[in-house]
Amino acid sequence: MNHSSESVFPGQPLLPGHATGTTLVLTQPLNAWGGLDPHTGQIVHHSHPQKGADISGTVLVLEETRGSGTNAQIFAQTWAEGHGPAGIILLRPDFVLSVGAVVSTELYATTCPILVVSEAIYETIQTGMQAEITATMESATVRIASPSHLT
Amino acid sequence: MTGTDIHLDERDREYLSGQHGEGAALAMRVLLSVARSMGARRLVDIESAHVDGCIYIGPVSIDYVRRLVDGGAQVSVPTTLNVGAVDLLHPELWNGEQELADRGRELMDLYGALGCERTWTCAPYQLPQRPRLGSHVAWGESNAIVFANSVLGARTQRYGDFVDVAAAIVGRAPLAGLHLDSGRHADIVVDVSELPASVHTEEALFPLLGHVIGELCGSRIPAIVGIPTATEDQLKALGAASASSGAVALFHVVGVTPEAPTLDAALGANTSAPVATIGLGQLRDAFEQLCTRKDGELGAVCLGTPHYSIAQFEALRELLGGRRVHERTPLYINCGRFVFGEIERRGWLAEFHEQGVRIVTDTCTYNAPILGKLDGLVMTDSAKWAWYAPRNVGVEVLFASARSCVESAVKGTIIHEPLF
Numbered sequence: 001m002n003h004s005s006e007s008v009f010p011g012q013p014l015l016p017g018h019a020t021g022t023t024l025v026l027t028q029p030l031n032a033w034g035g036l037d038p039h040t041g042q043i044v045h046h047s048h049p050q051k052g053a054d055i056s057g058t059v060l061v062l063e064e065t066r067g068s069g070t071n072a073q074i075f076a077q078t079w080a081e082g083h084g085p086a087g088i089i090l091l092r093p094d095f096v097l098s099v100g101a102v103v104s105t106e107l108y109a110t111t112c113p114i115l116v117v118s119e120a121i122y123e124t125i126q127t128g129m130q131a132e133i134t135a136t137m138e139s140a141t142v143r144i145a146s147p148s149h150l151t
Numbered sequence: 152m153t154g155t156d157i158h159l160d161e162r163d164r165e166y167l168s169g170q171h172g173e174g175a176a177l178a179m180r181v182l183l184s185v186a187r188s189m190g191a192r193r194l195v196d197i198e199s200a201h202v203d204g205c206i207y208i209g210p211v212s213i214d215y216v217r218r219l220v221d222g223g224a225q226v227s228v229p230t231t232l233n234v235g236a237v238d239l240l241h242p243e244l245w246n247g248e249q250e251l252a253d254r255g256r257e258l259m260d261l262y263g264a265l266g267c268e269r270t271w272t273c274a275p276y277q278l279p280q281r282p283r284l285g286s287h288v289a290w291g292e293s294n295a296i297v298f299a300n301s302v303l304g305a306r307t308q309r310y311g312d313f314v315d316v317a318a319a320i321v322g323r324a325p326l327a328g329l330h331l332d333s334g335r336h337a338d339i340v341v342d343v344s345e346l347p348a349s350v351h352t353e354e355a356l357f358p359l360l361g362h363v364i365g366e367l368c369g370s371r372i373p374a375i376v377g378i379p380t381a382t383e384d385q386l387k388a389l390g391a392a393s394a395s396s397g398a399v400a401l402f403h404v405v406g407v408t409p410e411a412p413t414l415d416a417a418l419g420a421n422t423s424a425p426v427a428t429i430g431l432g433q434l435r436d437a438f439e440q441l442c443t444r445k446d447g448e449l450g451a452v453c454l455g456t457p458h459y460s461i462a463q464f465e466a467l468r469e470l471l472g473g474r475r476v477h478e479r480t481p482l483y484i485n486c487g488r489f490v491f492g493e494i495e496r497r498g499w500l501a502e503f504h505e506q507g508v509r510i511v512t513d514t515c516t517y518n519a520p521i522l523g524k525l526d527g528l529v530m531t532d533s534a535k536w537a538w539y540a541p542r543n544v545g546v547e548v549l550f551a552s553a554r555s556c557v558e559s560a561v562k563g564t565i566i567h568e569p570l571f
Binding site for chain 2: 014015034038066068069070071072073074076077080093094095096098099100102103104106107137138
Protein backbone atom coordinates (compact mmCIF):
# COMPACT_ATOMS: atom_id res chain seq x y z
CA MET A 1 0.00 0.00 0.00
CA ASN A 2 3.05 2.26 -0.20
CA HIS A 3 1.94 3.75 -3.48
CA SER A 4 -1.66 4.33 -2.60
CA SER A 5 -3.53 7.05 -0.81
CA GLU A 6 -6.81 6.90 1.00
CA SER A 7 -9.60 9.44 1.20
CA VAL A 8 -12.91 9.46 3.00
CA PHE A 9 -15.74 11.36 1.32
CA PRO A 10 -19.20 12.23 2.63
CA GLY A 11 -22.38 11.40 0.73
CA GLN A 12 -26.16 11.50 1.00
CA PRO A 13 -27.46 8.05 1.98
CA LEU A 14 -30.32 6.58 -0.06
CA LEU A 15 -30.06 3.09 1.36
CA PRO A 16 -28.14 2.03 4.49
CA GLY A 17 -25.58 -0.74 4.67
CA HIS A 18 -21.91 -1.57 4.48
CA ALA A 19 -20.07 -2.70 1.37
CA THR A 20 -16.58 -3.09 0.03
CA GLY A 21 -15.56 -3.69 -3.53
CA THR A 22 -13.70 -2.51 -6.58
CA THR A 23 -15.20 0.48 -8.33
CA LEU A 24 -16.68 0.21 -11.82
CA VAL A 25 -17.42 3.63 -13.30
CA LEU A 26 -20.11 3.81 -15.99
CA THR A 27 -19.44 6.75 -18.28
CA GLN A 28 -23.06 6.81 -19.46
CA PRO A 29 -26.33 6.26 -17.60
CA LEU A 30 -27.55 2.67 -17.86
CA ASN A 31 -30.91 1.55 -19.23
CA ALA A 32 -30.98 -1.86 -17.55
CA TRP A 33 -34.00 -3.15 -19.49
CA GLY A 34 -32.26 -4.60 -22.51
CA GLY A 35 -28.94 -3.24 -21.23
CA LEU A 36 -28.08 -5.49 -18.28
CA ASP A 37 -28.26 -9.29 -18.24
CA PRO A 38 -29.59 -10.32 -14.80
CA HIS A 39 -28.28 -13.87 -15.25
CA THR A 40 -24.66 -12.77 -15.58
CA GLY A 41 -24.43 -9.19 -14.30
CA GLN A 42 -22.97 -8.17 -17.65
CA ILE A 43 -23.75 -4.92 -19.42
CA VAL A 44 -25.05 -6.04 -22.79
CA HIS A 45 -26.45 -2.93 -24.46
CA HIS A 46 -24.75 -2.65 -27.84
CA SER A 47 -24.07 1.08 -27.56
CA HIS A 48 -23.07 1.33 -23.90
CA PRO A 49 -19.38 2.30 -23.48
CA GLN A 50 -18.92 -0.31 -20.72
CA LYS A 51 -20.53 -3.11 -22.74
CA GLY A 52 -19.15 -6.45 -21.55
CA ALA A 53 -18.28 -5.20 -18.05
CA ASP A 54 -19.51 -7.35 -15.16
CA ILE A 55 -21.16 -5.40 -12.33
CA SER A 56 -21.29 -8.41 -9.96
CA GLY A 57 -19.88 -7.53 -6.54
CA THR A 58 -18.52 -4.16 -7.67
CA VAL A 59 -19.05 -0.75 -6.17
CA LEU A 60 -20.96 0.57 -9.15
CA VAL A 61 -20.45 4.24 -9.93
CA LEU A 62 -22.95 5.89 -12.28
CA GLU A 63 -24.72 9.20 -12.68
CA GLU A 64 -28.18 7.62 -12.71
CA THR A 65 -30.22 5.01 -14.57
CA ARG A 66 -32.09 5.89 -17.71
CA GLY A 67 -35.37 4.98 -19.33
CA SER A 68 -37.93 2.53 -18.18
CA GLY A 69 -39.30 2.00 -14.66
CA THR A 70 -38.76 -1.66 -15.49
CA ASN A 71 -35.12 -1.01 -14.58
CA ALA A 72 -36.13 -1.61 -10.96
CA GLN A 73 -37.20 -5.17 -11.78
CA ILE A 74 -34.08 -5.85 -13.82
CA PHE A 75 -31.80 -4.71 -11.00
CA ALA A 76 -33.78 -6.64 -8.39
CA GLN A 77 -33.55 -9.75 -10.56
CA THR A 78 -29.80 -9.20 -10.92
CA TRP A 79 -29.35 -9.08 -7.13
CA ALA A 80 -31.64 -12.10 -6.76
CA GLU A 81 -29.31 -14.12 -8.96
CA GLY A 82 -26.19 -13.01 -7.08
CA HIS A 83 -24.91 -10.69 -9.80
CA GLY A 84 -25.84 -7.33 -8.34
CA PRO A 85 -23.35 -4.69 -7.25
CA ALA A 86 -22.17 -4.68 -3.61
CA GLY A 87 -22.73 -0.94 -3.33
CA ILE A 88 -23.69 1.99 -5.54
CA ILE A 89 -22.38 5.55 -5.79
CA LEU A 90 -24.61 7.98 -7.71
CA LEU A 91 -24.33 11.56 -8.86
CA ARG A 92 -28.10 12.14 -8.58
CA PRO A 93 -30.76 10.42 -6.46
CA ASP A 94 -32.39 7.64 -8.48
CA PHE A 95 -35.46 6.13 -6.95
CA VAL A 96 -35.70 3.39 -9.57
CA LEU A 97 -32.40 1.93 -8.35
CA SER A 98 -33.33 2.44 -4.69
CA VAL A 99 -36.58 0.57 -5.20
CA GLY A 100 -34.88 -2.29 -6.98
CA ALA A 101 -32.43 -2.60 -4.09
CA VAL A 102 -35.13 -2.34 -1.41
CA VAL A 103 -37.28 -5.02 -3.03
CA SER A 104 -34.29 -7.30 -3.40
CA THR A 105 -33.38 -6.72 0.25
CA GLU A 106 -36.94 -7.54 1.31
CA LEU A 107 -37.33 -10.64 -0.85
CA TYR A 108 -33.85 -12.12 -0.97
CA ALA A 109 -32.06 -10.59 2.04
CA THR A 110 -29.40 -8.97 -0.13
CA THR A 111 -27.82 -5.66 0.91
CA CYS A 112 -26.60 -2.82 -1.22
CA PRO A 113 -25.92 0.58 0.31
CA ILE A 114 -26.54 3.48 -2.07
CA LEU A 115 -25.20 6.98 -1.66
CA VAL A 116 -25.15 10.17 -3.70
CA VAL A 117 -21.95 12.21 -3.83
CA SER A 118 -21.16 15.69 -5.11
CA GLU A 119 -19.85 16.22 -8.62
CA ALA A 120 -16.39 17.12 -7.33
CA ILE A 121 -16.16 13.81 -5.45
CA TYR A 122 -17.79 11.86 -8.28
CA GLU A 123 -15.13 13.01 -10.71
CA THR A 124 -12.25 11.74 -8.55
CA ILE A 125 -13.52 8.16 -8.71
CA GLN A 126 -12.11 5.93 -11.41
CA THR A 127 -12.59 2.30 -12.29
CA GLY A 128 -10.45 -0.13 -10.32
CA MET A 129 -10.22 1.72 -7.00
CA GLN A 130 -10.94 -0.03 -3.70
CA ALA A 131 -14.04 1.43 -2.08
CA GLU A 132 -15.76 0.93 1.25
CA ILE A 133 -19.25 2.37 1.75
CA THR A 134 -20.68 2.87 5.21
CA ALA A 135 -24.20 4.24 5.23
CA THR A 136 -26.85 4.72 7.90
CA MET A 137 -30.20 6.44 7.47
CA GLU A 138 -28.60 9.68 8.65
CA SER A 139 -25.18 9.76 7.02
CA ALA A 140 -22.91 7.99 4.61
CA THR A 141 -19.24 7.92 3.76
CA VAL A 142 -17.17 6.27 1.12
CA ARG A 143 -13.55 5.43 1.80
CA ILE A 144 -11.55 5.18 -1.38
CA ALA A 145 -8.05 3.80 -1.71
CA SER A 146 -6.31 4.59 -4.94
CA PRO A 147 -2.83 4.62 -6.38
CA SER A 148 -1.24 7.95 -5.48
CA HIS A 149 -0.83 9.14 -9.04
CA LEU A 150 -4.57 9.16 -9.46
CA THR A 151 -5.35 11.49 -6.61
CA MET B 152 -36.14 1.34 7.34
CA THR B 153 -37.89 3.74 9.65
CA GLY B 154 -38.34 6.84 7.55
CA THR B 155 -37.34 8.99 10.51
CA ASP B 156 -36.67 11.99 8.31
CA ILE B 157 -40.12 11.86 6.65
CA HIS B 158 -43.16 13.07 8.52
CA LEU B 159 -45.64 10.21 8.82
CA ASP B 160 -49.24 10.58 9.92
CA GLU B 161 -50.95 8.11 12.19
CA ARG B 162 -52.22 5.91 9.37
CA ASP B 163 -48.79 5.84 7.69
CA ARG B 164 -47.32 4.63 10.99
CA GLU B 165 -50.01 1.97 11.27
CA TYR B 166 -49.12 0.67 7.83
CA LEU B 167 -45.42 0.72 8.65
CA SER B 168 -45.86 -1.13 11.94
CA GLY B 169 -47.81 -3.92 10.29
CA GLN B 170 -51.23 -3.15 11.77
CA HIS B 171 -52.73 -3.56 8.29
CA GLY B 172 -50.75 -6.69 7.54
CA GLU B 173 -47.25 -7.60 6.46
CA GLY B 174 -47.98 -6.94 2.78
CA ALA B 175 -49.05 -3.36 3.44
CA ALA B 176 -46.01 -2.86 5.68
CA LEU B 177 -43.77 -3.96 2.81
CA ALA B 178 -45.60 -1.55 0.50
CA MET B 179 -44.98 1.30 2.95
CA ARG B 180 -41.28 0.47 3.26
CA VAL B 181 -40.96 0.49 -0.56
CA LEU B 182 -42.81 3.81 -0.78
CA LEU B 183 -40.65 5.41 1.91
CA SER B 184 -37.48 4.41 0.08
CA VAL B 185 -38.87 6.28 -2.92
CA ALA B 186 -39.87 9.28 -0.82
CA ARG B 187 -36.38 9.41 0.56
CA SER B 188 -34.77 9.34 -2.89
CA MET B 189 -37.09 12.13 -4.01
CA GLY B 190 -36.35 14.24 -0.95
CA ALA B 191 -40.03 14.28 0.09
CA ARG B 192 -40.78 15.45 3.63
CA ARG B 193 -44.21 13.86 3.77
CA LEU B 194 -46.72 11.76 1.84
CA VAL B 195 -49.96 12.87 0.19
CA ASP B 196 -53.29 11.05 -0.30
CA ILE B 197 -53.88 9.72 -3.81
CA GLU B 198 -57.27 9.24 -5.48
CA SER B 199 -56.37 6.43 -7.84
CA ALA B 200 -53.52 4.33 -9.14
CA HIS B 201 -52.55 2.70 -12.41
CA VAL B 202 -50.21 -0.23 -12.01
CA ASP B 203 -47.57 -1.12 -14.58
CA GLY B 204 -45.33 -4.12 -14.07
CA CYS B 205 -47.89 -6.72 -15.14
CA ILE B 206 -45.38 -7.90 -17.74
CA TYR B 207 -43.32 -10.84 -16.52
CA ILE B 208 -39.60 -9.97 -16.41
CA GLY B 209 -38.33 -12.82 -14.28
CA PRO B 210 -39.05 -14.60 -10.98
CA VAL B 211 -38.78 -11.30 -9.09
CA SER B 212 -41.93 -10.05 -10.87
CA ILE B 213 -43.96 -12.82 -9.26
CA ASP B 214 -42.03 -13.04 -5.97
CA TYR B 215 -42.82 -9.40 -5.15
CA VAL B 216 -46.55 -9.49 -5.83
CA ARG B 217 -46.89 -12.89 -4.16
CA ARG B 218 -45.28 -11.45 -1.04
CA LEU B 219 -47.86 -8.65 -1.08
CA VAL B 220 -50.76 -11.05 -1.64
CA ASP B 221 -49.56 -13.54 0.98
CA GLY B 222 -49.14 -10.63 3.38
CA GLY B 223 -52.84 -9.84 3.05
CA ALA B 224 -52.42 -6.61 1.09
CA GLN B 225 -55.29 -5.04 -0.84
CA VAL B 226 -55.31 -1.79 -2.78
CA SER B 227 -57.00 1.03 -0.86
CA VAL B 228 -57.83 3.30 -3.82
CA PRO B 229 -59.41 2.52 -7.23
CA THR B 230 -56.59 0.88 -9.18
CA THR B 231 -56.42 -0.04 -12.84
CA LEU B 232 -53.95 -2.47 -14.39
CA ASN B 233 -51.68 -1.98 -17.36
CA VAL B 234 -51.27 -4.50 -20.16
CA GLY B 235 -50.12 -7.99 -19.27
CA ALA B 236 -48.14 -10.47 -21.34
CA VAL B 237 -51.15 -12.45 -22.52
CA ASP B 238 -54.38 -11.56 -24.33
CA LEU B 239 -56.75 -13.31 -21.94
CA LEU B 240 -59.74 -12.78 -24.26
CA HIS B 241 -57.92 -14.13 -27.32
CA PRO B 242 -55.39 -16.68 -25.98
CA GLU B 243 -55.13 -18.25 -29.44
CA LEU B 244 -53.08 -15.21 -30.53
CA TRP B 245 -50.11 -16.34 -28.35
CA ASN B 246 -47.19 -17.37 -30.53
CA GLY B 247 -44.49 -17.94 -27.90
CA GLU B 248 -43.34 -20.44 -25.27
CA GLN B 249 -46.05 -21.94 -23.08
CA GLU B 250 -43.95 -21.49 -19.93
CA LEU B 251 -43.77 -17.74 -20.53
CA ALA B 252 -47.51 -17.53 -21.10
CA ASP B 253 -48.13 -19.42 -17.84
CA ARG B 254 -45.87 -17.08 -15.85
CA GLY B 255 -47.50 -14.10 -17.53
CA ARG B 256 -50.97 -15.30 -16.54
CA GLU B 257 -49.86 -16.08 -12.99
CA LEU B 258 -48.56 -12.54 -12.61
CA MET B 259 -51.76 -11.03 -14.01
CA ASP B 260 -53.82 -13.16 -11.57
CA LEU B 261 -51.75 -12.03 -8.60
CA TYR B 262 -52.28 -8.36 -9.42
CA GLY B 263 -55.99 -9.05 -9.70
CA ALA B 264 -55.91 -10.72 -6.28
CA LEU B 265 -54.74 -7.42 -4.76
CA GLY B 266 -58.12 -5.94 -5.62
CA CYS B 267 -57.03 -4.11 -8.78
CA GLU B 268 -59.52 -3.78 -11.64
CA ARG B 269 -58.56 -6.16 -14.42
CA THR B 270 -58.51 -3.47 -17.07
CA TRP B 271 -55.29 -4.58 -18.84
CA THR B 272 -54.84 -1.36 -20.73
CA CYS B 273 -52.04 1.15 -21.22
CA ALA B 274 -54.70 3.83 -21.80
CA PRO B 275 -56.60 4.00 -18.50
CA TYR B 276 -57.57 7.56 -19.42
CA GLN B 277 -60.08 6.04 -21.87
CA LEU B 278 -62.07 4.53 -18.99
CA PRO B 279 -65.12 6.40 -17.67
CA GLN B 280 -63.52 7.31 -14.33
CA ARG B 281 -60.68 9.70 -15.03
CA PRO B 282 -58.59 11.67 -12.56
CA ARG B 283 -59.72 15.26 -12.29
CA LEU B 284 -57.64 18.40 -12.68
CA GLY B 285 -55.30 18.86 -9.72
CA SER B 286 -55.93 15.46 -8.14
CA HIS B 287 -53.00 13.40 -6.87
CA VAL B 288 -52.66 9.92 -8.37
CA ALA B 289 -49.92 7.31 -8.65
CA TRP B 290 -49.69 6.09 -12.20
CA GLY B 291 -47.21 3.81 -13.88
CA GLU B 292 -46.70 3.29 -17.67
CA SER B 293 -44.93 6.18 -19.37
CA ASN B 294 -47.67 7.13 -21.85
CA ALA B 295 -50.36 7.04 -19.15
CA ILE B 296 -48.22 9.18 -16.85
CA VAL B 297 -47.62 11.87 -19.44
CA PHE B 298 -51.31 11.86 -20.44
CA ALA B 299 -52.53 12.12 -16.85
CA ASN B 300 -50.21 15.04 -16.09
CA SER B 301 -50.48 16.90 -19.38
CA VAL B 302 -53.97 16.34 -20.75
CA LEU B 303 -55.94 15.70 -17.56
CA GLY B 304 -53.91 17.94 -15.27
CA ALA B 305 -53.77 15.23 -12.61
CA ARG B 306 -50.53 14.91 -10.65
CA THR B 307 -48.25 11.92 -10.72
CA GLN B 308 -44.54 11.27 -10.74
CA ARG B 309 -43.04 8.75 -13.15
CA TYR B 310 -43.86 5.79 -10.94
CA GLY B 311 -42.67 2.45 -12.18
CA ASP B 312 -42.38 -1.15 -11.20
CA PHE B 313 -42.96 -2.04 -7.53
CA VAL B 314 -43.81 1.58 -6.61
CA ASP B 315 -47.19 2.16 -8.25
CA VAL B 316 -48.72 -0.87 -6.55
CA ALA B 317 -47.14 0.07 -3.22
CA ALA B 318 -48.76 3.50 -3.48
CA ALA B 319 -52.09 1.88 -4.40
CA ILE B 320 -51.99 -0.29 -1.27
CA VAL B 321 -51.27 2.48 1.23
CA GLY B 322 -53.14 5.15 -0.76
CA ARG B 323 -50.26 7.61 -0.53
CA ALA B 324 -47.48 9.07 -2.65
CA PRO B 325 -44.36 11.08 -1.80
CA LEU B 326 -45.18 14.81 -1.92
CA ALA B 327 -42.46 15.88 -4.34
CA GLY B 328 -41.74 16.77 -7.94
CA LEU B 329 -44.81 16.80 -10.17
CA HIS B 330 -47.14 16.60 -7.14
CA LEU B 331 -46.12 20.18 -6.25
CA ASP B 332 -47.19 23.38 -8.07
CA SER B 333 -43.54 24.38 -8.30
CA GLY B 334 -42.61 21.09 -9.95
CA ARG B 335 -45.04 21.50 -12.85
CA HIS B 336 -43.77 24.62 -14.59
CA ALA B 337 -42.19 24.29 -18.00
CA ASP B 338 -38.42 24.60 -18.14
CA ILE B 339 -38.07 24.71 -21.93
CA VAL B 340 -40.16 26.35 -24.65
CA VAL B 341 -40.65 24.34 -27.84
CA ASP B 342 -41.79 26.59 -30.67
CA VAL B 343 -43.40 24.85 -33.65
CA SER B 344 -45.15 27.93 -35.05
CA GLU B 345 -42.84 28.01 -38.07
CA LEU B 346 -44.18 24.71 -39.36
CA PRO B 347 -46.33 25.19 -42.47
CA ALA B 348 -50.08 25.15 -41.85
CA SER B 349 -50.52 22.06 -44.03
CA VAL B 350 -48.47 20.02 -41.55
CA HIS B 351 -50.99 20.65 -38.78
CA THR B 352 -53.66 18.61 -40.55
CA GLU B 353 -51.34 15.60 -40.84
CA GLU B 354 -51.99 13.06 -38.08
CA ALA B 355 -48.37 11.89 -38.20
CA LEU B 356 -47.26 15.34 -37.00
CA PHE B 357 -48.05 14.41 -33.41
CA PRO B 358 -46.05 11.18 -33.00
CA LEU B 359 -43.12 12.66 -34.96
CA LEU B 360 -43.18 15.88 -32.95
CA GLY B 361 -43.37 13.82 -29.75
CA HIS B 362 -40.31 11.87 -30.83
CA VAL B 363 -38.37 15.09 -31.48
CA ILE B 364 -39.48 16.57 -28.16
CA GLY B 365 -38.46 13.48 -26.20
CA GLU B 366 -34.97 13.52 -27.72
CA LEU B 367 -34.67 17.25 -27.12
CA CYS B 368 -36.11 17.44 -23.61
CA GLY B 369 -35.13 14.22 -21.84
CA SER B 370 -37.01 14.54 -18.57
CA ARG B 371 -37.56 18.31 -18.80
CA ILE B 372 -41.04 19.87 -19.04
CA PRO B 373 -41.70 21.48 -22.42
CA ALA B 374 -44.19 24.27 -23.13
CA ILE B 375 -45.16 23.79 -26.77
CA VAL B 376 -46.14 26.91 -28.68
CA GLY B 377 -47.77 26.92 -32.09
CA ILE B 378 -50.30 24.09 -31.98
CA PRO B 379 -53.70 25.77 -32.22
CA THR B 380 -55.86 22.73 -31.46
CA ALA B 381 -55.36 19.05 -30.78
CA THR B 382 -57.59 16.07 -30.04
CA GLU B 383 -56.95 13.76 -27.10
CA ASP B 384 -55.74 11.05 -29.46
CA GLN B 385 -53.23 13.44 -31.01
CA LEU B 386 -51.95 14.45 -27.56
CA LYS B 387 -51.84 10.75 -26.64
CA ALA B 388 -49.59 10.08 -29.65
CA LEU B 389 -47.36 13.06 -28.87
CA GLY B 390 -46.98 12.12 -25.22
CA ALA B 391 -46.33 8.42 -25.86
CA ALA B 392 -43.59 9.27 -28.36
CA SER B 393 -41.94 11.83 -26.07
CA ALA B 394 -41.95 9.33 -23.20
CA SER B 395 -40.27 6.71 -25.41
CA SER B 396 -37.47 8.67 -27.05
CA GLY B 397 -37.12 10.71 -23.84
CA ALA B 398 -38.55 10.64 -20.34
CA VAL B 399 -41.14 13.38 -20.62
CA ALA B 400 -43.71 13.10 -17.81
CA LEU B 401 -45.50 16.41 -18.40
CA PHE B 402 -45.83 18.72 -21.39
CA HIS B 403 -47.89 21.84 -21.82
CA VAL B 404 -49.45 22.91 -25.11
CA VAL B 405 -50.13 26.62 -24.75
CA GLY B 406 -53.81 27.34 -25.34
CA VAL B 407 -54.71 23.63 -25.38
CA THR B 408 -53.76 21.76 -22.18
CA PRO B 409 -55.37 22.72 -18.87
CA GLU B 410 -52.40 24.19 -17.02
CA ALA B 411 -51.23 26.33 -19.95
CA PRO B 412 -53.84 28.96 -20.84
CA THR B 413 -50.87 31.21 -21.62
CA LEU B 414 -47.14 30.74 -21.99
CA ASP B 415 -46.61 32.74 -18.79
CA ALA B 416 -48.88 30.37 -16.88
CA ALA B 417 -46.99 27.35 -18.21
CA LEU B 418 -43.59 28.80 -17.30
CA GLY B 419 -44.40 30.17 -13.84
CA ALA B 420 -41.15 31.45 -12.39
CA ASN B 421 -39.05 29.92 -15.18
CA THR B 422 -39.26 33.07 -17.30
CA SER B 423 -35.78 32.62 -18.74
CA ALA B 424 -36.34 29.05 -19.94
CA PRO B 425 -34.47 28.25 -23.16
CA VAL B 426 -36.41 28.26 -26.44
CA ALA B 427 -36.03 25.56 -29.09
CA THR B 428 -37.55 25.98 -32.55
CA ILE B 429 -38.65 22.90 -34.44
CA GLY B 430 -38.94 22.85 -38.21
CA LEU B 431 -39.70 20.33 -40.92
CA GLY B 432 -36.11 19.13 -40.94
CA GLN B 433 -36.36 17.71 -37.44
CA LEU B 434 -39.66 16.01 -38.24
CA ARG B 435 -38.05 14.38 -41.26
CA ASP B 436 -35.09 13.25 -39.12
CA ALA B 437 -37.54 11.76 -36.63
CA PHE B 438 -39.20 9.83 -39.43
CA GLU B 439 -35.81 8.45 -40.50
CA GLN B 440 -35.01 7.41 -36.92
CA LEU B 441 -38.33 5.59 -36.59
CA CYS B 442 -37.79 3.44 -39.68
CA THR B 443 -35.41 0.50 -39.70
CA ARG B 444 -36.38 -0.19 -43.33
CA LYS B 445 -38.45 1.58 -45.94
CA ASP B 446 -39.04 -0.86 -48.77
CA GLY B 447 -39.41 -4.53 -49.52
CA GLU B 448 -42.23 -6.86 -48.61
CA LEU B 449 -44.95 -5.91 -46.15
CA GLY B 450 -45.39 -8.48 -43.36
CA ALA B 451 -48.06 -6.92 -41.16
CA VAL B 452 -49.55 -3.62 -39.99
CA CYS B 453 -49.79 -2.75 -36.27
CA LEU B 454 -51.92 0.07 -34.91
CA GLY B 455 -53.13 0.86 -31.42
CA THR B 456 -50.04 1.76 -29.38
CA PRO B 457 -51.12 3.21 -27.03
CA HIS B 458 -54.43 1.36 -27.09
CA TYR B 459 -56.92 2.47 -29.73
CA SER B 460 -59.80 4.74 -28.75
CA ILE B 461 -63.41 4.67 -29.94
CA ALA B 462 -62.68 7.73 -32.10
CA GLN B 463 -59.76 5.95 -33.73
CA PHE B 464 -61.87 2.86 -34.46
CA GLU B 465 -64.43 5.20 -36.01
CA ALA B 466 -61.72 6.67 -38.25
CA LEU B 467 -60.51 3.16 -39.09
CA ARG B 468 -63.98 2.23 -40.38
CA GLU B 469 -63.82 5.16 -42.76
CA LEU B 470 -60.29 4.33 -43.92
CA LEU B 471 -61.29 0.73 -44.57
CA GLY B 472 -64.49 1.80 -46.33
CA GLY B 473 -65.89 -1.72 -46.13
CA ARG B 474 -62.83 -3.30 -47.82
CA ARG B 475 -61.12 -6.45 -46.62
CA VAL B 476 -57.56 -6.63 -45.31
CA HIS B 477 -55.26 -8.56 -47.67
CA GLU B 478 -54.81 -12.13 -46.43
CA ARG B 479 -51.01 -11.93 -46.69
CA THR B 480 -50.65 -8.77 -44.56
CA PRO B 481 -52.62 -8.95 -41.32
CA LEU B 482 -53.78 -5.72 -39.70
CA TYR B 483 -53.51 -5.82 -35.88
CA ILE B 484 -55.17 -3.26 -33.62
CA ASN B 485 -54.46 -3.20 -29.85
CA CYS B 486 -57.16 -1.91 -27.55
CA GLY B 487 -58.36 -2.19 -23.98
CA ARG B 488 -61.30 -4.34 -22.90
CA PHE B 489 -63.50 -1.37 -22.23
CA VAL B 490 -63.15 -0.03 -25.77
CA PHE B 491 -63.40 -3.57 -27.14
CA GLY B 492 -66.75 -4.00 -25.38
CA GLU B 493 -67.93 -0.70 -26.78
CA ILE B 494 -67.08 -1.52 -30.41
CA GLU B 495 -68.82 -4.85 -29.94
CA ARG B 496 -71.91 -3.08 -28.59
CA ARG B 497 -71.92 -0.76 -31.60
CA GLY B 498 -71.82 -3.70 -33.99
CA TRP B 499 -68.43 -2.68 -35.38
CA LEU B 500 -66.62 -5.75 -34.10
CA ALA B 501 -68.52 -8.08 -36.42
CA GLU B 502 -67.69 -5.78 -39.35
CA PHE B 503 -64.01 -5.75 -38.42
CA HIS B 504 -63.97 -9.54 -38.19
CA GLU B 505 -65.51 -9.82 -41.63
CA GLN B 506 -62.88 -7.45 -42.96
CA GLY B 507 -60.11 -9.56 -41.47
CA VAL B 508 -58.98 -7.03 -38.84
CA ARG B 509 -57.27 -8.79 -35.90
CA ILE B 510 -58.09 -7.08 -32.64
CA VAL B 511 -55.75 -7.68 -29.70
CA THR B 512 -56.83 -6.87 -26.15
CA ASP B 513 -55.10 -6.97 -22.74
CA THR B 514 -51.61 -6.73 -24.23
CA CYS B 515 -49.72 -5.16 -27.12
CA THR B 516 -48.12 -6.48 -30.30
CA TYR B 517 -44.82 -4.79 -29.41
CA ASN B 518 -44.16 -6.75 -26.24
CA ALA B 519 -45.96 -10.07 -26.63
CA PRO B 520 -45.14 -12.86 -29.09
CA ILE B 521 -48.20 -12.44 -31.33
CA LEU B 522 -46.94 -11.54 -34.79
CA GLY B 523 -45.08 -14.83 -35.27
CA LYS B 524 -42.55 -15.13 -38.07
CA LEU B 525 -43.08 -12.45 -40.69
CA ASP B 526 -41.92 -12.36 -44.29
CA GLY B 527 -41.60 -8.61 -44.39
CA LEU B 528 -41.53 -5.39 -42.42
CA VAL B 529 -44.23 -3.99 -40.16
CA MET B 530 -45.91 -0.65 -40.79
CA THR B 531 -47.18 1.36 -37.84
CA ASP B 532 -48.50 4.86 -37.19
CA SER B 533 -47.11 4.75 -33.63
CA ALA B 534 -43.74 6.27 -32.80
CA LYS B 535 -43.78 4.26 -29.58
CA TRP B 536 -44.32 0.98 -31.41
CA ALA B 537 -41.60 1.88 -33.92
CA TRP B 538 -39.23 2.71 -31.06
CA TYR B 539 -39.67 -0.49 -29.02
CA ALA B 540 -40.72 -3.24 -31.42
CA PRO B 541 -37.43 -3.77 -33.28
CA ARG B 542 -35.63 -4.76 -30.07
CA ASN B 543 -38.60 -6.27 -28.20
CA VAL B 544 -39.98 -8.54 -30.92
CA GLY B 545 -37.23 -8.39 -33.55
CA VAL B 546 -39.02 -6.89 -36.55
CA GLU B 547 -38.20 -4.29 -39.20
CA VAL B 548 -40.40 -1.20 -38.97
CA LEU B 549 -41.68 1.46 -41.34
CA PHE B 550 -43.39 4.42 -39.72
CA ALA B 551 -46.30 5.86 -41.71
CA SER B 552 -49.60 7.68 -41.36
CA ALA B 553 -52.63 5.65 -40.30
CA ARG B 554 -54.04 6.20 -43.79
CA SER B 555 -50.97 4.68 -45.48
CA CYS B 556 -50.94 1.83 -42.98
CA VAL B 557 -54.55 0.85 -43.65
CA GLU B 558 -54.19 1.28 -47.41
CA SER B 559 -51.13 -0.97 -47.37
CA ALA B 560 -52.86 -3.64 -45.29
CA VAL B 561 -55.72 -3.71 -47.80
CA LYS B 562 -53.47 -3.83 -50.88
CA GLY B 563 -51.01 -6.28 -49.30
CA THR B 564 -48.06 -4.12 -50.27
CA ILE B 565 -46.36 -0.95 -49.00
CA ILE B 566 -48.28 2.15 -50.08
CA HIS B 567 -46.28 4.98 -48.60
CA GLU B 568 -47.29 8.56 -49.26
CA PRO B 569 -44.56 11.06 -48.42
CA LEU B 570 -45.44 12.62 -45.07
CA PHE B 571 -44.32 16.22 -45.50
